[in-house]
Structure formats: C-alpha cells, structure tokens
Amino acid sequence: PSQFLVIGTGRFGSSIASALYDFGHEVVAIDEDEHALEPVMQQVTHAVVMDATDEEALRKLGIGGFDTVIVAIGENLEASILATVAVRAAGARYVISKADGQLTARVLAAVGADEVVRPEHDMGRRLARQLASPAQVSALELGPDHTIVELETNESMMGTLADLRLPSRFGVQVIAVHREDELLVNPGADFEVYLRDRLVVLGRNDEIAALRDLLA
Amino acid sequence: PSQFLVIGTGRFGSSIASALYDFGHEVVAIDEDEHALEPVMQQVTHAVVMDATDEEALRKLGIGGFDTVIVAIGENLEASILATVAVRAAGARYVISKADGQLTARVLAAVGADEVVRPEHDMGRRLARQLASPAQVSALELGPDHTIVELETNESMMGTLADLRLPSRFGVQVIAVHREDELLVNPGADFEVYLRDRLVVLGRNDEIAALRDLLA
Ligand SMILES: Nc1ncnc2c1ncn2[C@@H]1O[C@H](COP(=O)(O)OP(=O)(O)OP(=O)(O)O)[C@@H](O)[C@H]1O
Numbered sequence: 468p469s470q471f472l473v474i475g476t477g478r479f480g481s482s483i484a485s486a487l488y489d490f491g492h493e494v495v496a497i498d499e500d501e502h503a504l505e506p507v508m509q510q511v512t513h514a515v516v517m518d519a520t521d522e523e524a525l526r527k528l529g530i531g532g533f534d535t536v537i538v539a540i541g542e543n544l545e546a547s548i549l550a551t552v553a554v555r556a557a558g559a560r561y562v563i564s565k566a567d568g569q570l571t572a573r574v575l576a577a578v579g580a581d582e583v584v585r586p587e588h589d590m591g592r593r594l595a596r597q598l599a600s601p602a603q604v605s606a607l608e609l610g611p612d613h614t615i616v617e618l619e620t621n622e623s624m625m626g627t628l629a630d631l632r633l634p635s636r637f638g639v640q641v642i643a644v645h646r647e648d649e650l651l652v653n654p655g656a657d658f659e660v661y662l663r664d665r666l667v668v669l670g671r672n673d674e675i676a677a678l679r680d681l682l683a
Numbered sequence: 684p685s686q687f688l689v690i691g692t693g694r695f696g697s698s699i700a701s702a703l704y705d706f707g708h709e710v711v712a713i714d715e716d717e718h719a720l721e722p723v724m725q726q727v728t729h730a731v732v733m734d735a736t737d738e739e740a741l742r743k744l745g746i747g748g749f750d751t752v753i754v755a756i757g758e759n760l761e762a763s764i765l766a767t768v769a770v771r772a773a774g775a776r777y778v779i780s781k782a783d784g785q786l787t788a789r790v791l792a793a794v795g796a797d798e799v800v801r802p803e804h805d806m807g808r809r810l811a812r813q814l815a816s817p818a819q820v821s822a823l824e825l826g827p828d829h830t831i832v833e834l835e836t837n838e839s840m841m842g843t844l845a846d847l848r849l850p851s852r853f854g855v856q857v858i859a860v861h862r863e864d865e866l867l868v869n870p871g872a873d874f875e876v877y878l879r880d881r882l883v884v885l886g887r888n889d890e891i892a893a894l895r896d897l898l899a
Pocket residue numbers: 474475476477478479480497498499500503517518519520539540541542543546547550803
C-alpha cells in the first residue's frame with residue numbers, strides 16, 4: 468500500500484482521501500478547519516488540523532515520506548499557491564494541485580505542481596463528450612490515433628458480423644461483444660448481432676468516427 | 684447535430700457548453716448574471732440572460748426542443764432545485780443536474796433530474812483510482828466482470844509474448860501494444876516487449892488485478 472497526504476478536505480479532497488483509504492492505502496488528511504475535517508475523520512488513517520502553508524509544520528509531518536501529496540484547496544487561491552510552494556519546499560516527492568481555472572493552473576505548475584487538476588472543467592468536458600456521442604457507452608484512447616469504444620447497436624447494425632463487414636467497410640476490429648452483463652470475446656464471423664448489443668471496437672479515430680456517424 | 688440548453692455558466696456549465704459547441708452541436712447558454720455569461724458568449728450558439736427558475740420564460744425558450752437540458756447551477760441550492768423543477772414543468776425531455784453533495788443529489792433526482800453529476804466528488808474518485816493503480820495508464824470497464832486496461836511494462840515483463848505467456852498465466856489477452864505513439868494491433872507470439880511499452884490487455888477483473896500486482 469502507498470502513502471498519500473491530502474491537503475484540504477472540501478468535496479474534492481474528501482472524495483480522494485476516502486477513496487484512496489477504501490482502496491487500502493494510508494491517507495493523512497489535513498485541513499485548517501476542523502469542521503471540514505470531521506466528516507472525513509473515520510475515512511482516513513490520520514486527520515490533522517493545521518495550516519498547510521506552514522512549511523516547518525509540513526516538514527515535521529515527514530512530508531517526504533508520502534508517495535504523492537494532493538493540494539485540494541479550492542477557493543482560496545493564495546492558500547492553494549502558498550501550500551503548493553510550502554509542500555515542495557518541505558520535500559514532497561510528487562505534487563498534484565487543484566486549480567479553479569486555466570490561469571491558476573499555470574501558476575501552480577510554475578511553482579512546482581507536477582500535475583494540475585480542474586475538477587469542474589474536466590468533468591464538464593467529459594460529460595460533453597458523452598452527450599455528443601450517445602451511442603458510445605465508453606471509450607479508451609490508445610495513443611493519438613486509436614481508440615477502443617463500446618458502441619451500442621441500432622437497427623442499421625443487424626445481422627452476423629460477416630454480413631456487417633465492419634473491418635472492410637470501416638477498417639475497425641470487433642474485439643468483443645457486450646450483451647447484457649456478458650462479454651463474448653473474439654466473436655466469430657457467424658456471430659449474430661442483436662439490438663442493444665454493445666460492440667467493443669478497436670480502430671483509428673477517423674474510422675471510429677465514421678462508424679459512430681452510421682449509428683447516430 | 685443535437686441541441687443542448689445549459690443553465691448556469693460557472694466553471695462546470697461553461698466547460699460543457701463550449702465543449703458541446705466545439706463538437707458541432709447547437710448550444711444555448713443561460714445565466715442570470717451577465718458577467719458569468721460574458722466569457723462564454725463566443726463559445727455557444729446563443730447566450731441569454733434570464734432567471735432559470737422562471738417556468739414561463741423557459742417555455743417561451745422552447746425548452747421541449749432541446750435534446751438535453753443541463754442545470755449547472757452550483758452554490759445556490761435553492762436555485763438549483765427550483766430550476767430543475769421549472770425545467771421539468773416547462774417540458775424538458777432529458778435533464779442532467781449538478782449536485783454539490785449526496786443529499787442534494789437525492790433531492791434533484793426526486794424532483795425530476797434524469798441524471799445527477801457531482802463534478803468534484805466524481806473527479807476525486809477518478810483521480811484516486813489512477814493514483815491507486817499507477818501502472819495502469821487507463822481502463823475501459825466492460826460489464827461487471829471484464830476490463831480492458833493499458834498497463835505499462837517493467838523489468839519483470841521483458842521478452843517475447845510467447846515467453847511471457849500472459850494468457851496461460853493470467854487468463855488475459857493482449858489485444859495490442861502501445862509503443863511511443865504507435866499502436867501495434869494483434870501482436871504475434873514472437874513480438875518482443877520493450878521497457879515502457881504499454882500492453883493493451885483484456886481480461887476478467889480478477890485476472891487483470893493479478894497481472895497488475897505483478898507489475899506494481
Ligand atoms: N491554508 C490552509 N491549510 C489547510 N487547509 C486549508 C487552507 N486553506 C483552505 N483550506 C481548506 O481547503 C478546503 C477546500 O477548500 P474550499 O472549500 O475553499 O474549496 P472548494 O473549491 O469549495 O472545494 P471543493 O470543490 O473541493 O469542495 C477547505 O476545507 C479549507 O478549510
């Protein structure tokens with residue numbers, strides 16, 4: 468199990484802290500406000516009330532011993548930046564900081580954050596992608612050119628895989644078919660596709676887009 | 684292209700609105716505060732200053748014509764709930780509402796939201812999962828039992844695919860290998876695995892977990 472330090476137990480910080488703890492890792496949570504710390508106290512290894520901009524106090528905490536430090540301070544821009552600086556100065560190995568916008572993100576990266584997250588912005592883009600491709604249940608990007616997607620079939624997609632000729636028509640490969648809660652791997656040419664089957668398809672992005680357009 | 688109505692152009696709402704517009708869809712953005720609307724005015728089809736709890740005004744907007752309505756009002760709990768009620772009453776076909784916590788989420792679902800999103804909470808869990816499985820670059824869940832993962836190799840994973848015998852040892856299938864920005868699909872048994880290759884593997888969740896433990 469790894470060791471994590473989460474600074475700031477707002478909604479974002481609390482969610483990370485309790486999830487990491489659930490996954491079996493050691494989590495120390497810090498917040499200057501004990502009321503913010505309370506709801507998460509039973510869901511982490513240790514909870515400490517302290518000011519995370521205090522470099523000396525962070526050093527005493529043995530900050531170098533954590534695999535990753537997450538600075539999840541939100542609204543208070545100054546505290547978020549100062550805490551990132553303090554955490555780096557006190558010897559943190561890897562720092563992920565939360566930003567509220569693009570400008571803050573650049574500042575945090577400049578003062579030492581290894582990674583910057585923008586929860587509302589990133590979730591917004593993710594939701595937009597799902598809404599923009601409703602036939603697409605989920606996707607895994609593989610490099611800049613390829614994706615594996617799970618696409619729900621419609622009436623235009625009935626017949627056997629041999630009938631559908633997806634590789635010759637679109638250049639994509641059907642890796643598996645997700646039917647109800649079952650997964651049928653490497654379906655053969657005579658596999659009969661039913662309505663509401665989800666085809667797990669690997670292809671180049673333009674090929675996938677063409678197939679998606681057919682299904683949309 | 685589909686039609687979307689986004690209510691509330693905070694960070695979450697603005698991100699969804701501009702992303703959907705980028706993806707080629709029609710987006711109408713609403714906010715009662717014109718200062719909140721300004722930054723996003725060039726990134727949507729129409730921007731309207733209005734109170735989204737006004738059912739009559741929503742009806743005049745032709746709310747039934749949108750494929751999905753997103754209620755992205757945040758801090759003001761009352762407005763978020765009232766807007767969701769008003770949007771439903773005015774004839775919205777599909778409603779996604781943003782919630783700040785679990786309790787609000789239940790209320791929004793009860794008053795008619797088809798889907799409820801909690802950006803900070805959901806991103807927190809997502810980040811925790813990535814931190815908890817560092818060898819795993821990304822993953823696609825297929826049903827309750829299977830996953831396709833992209834796993835980075837280490838020194839324990841050198842040799843040809845025939846040497847590694849991943850199917851017989853773990854029960855998983857190597858669908859492709861992601862090397863630099865290239866994707867090599869259906870690698871043969873004599874394929875030589877290099878350090879920092881990313882194996883794209885399909886398997887049952889327990890099989891994937893066993894392989895991940897070997898790599899961790
Ligand atoms: N200097 C500091 N030291 C420790 N904790 C701090 C400091 N400054 C702010 N915090 C804490 O960070 C937490 C998160 O910040 P805040 O609630 O302002 O952000 P938020 O963007 O609303 O968070 P979220 O979106 O995660 O709910 C708060 O609980 C706050 O007490």
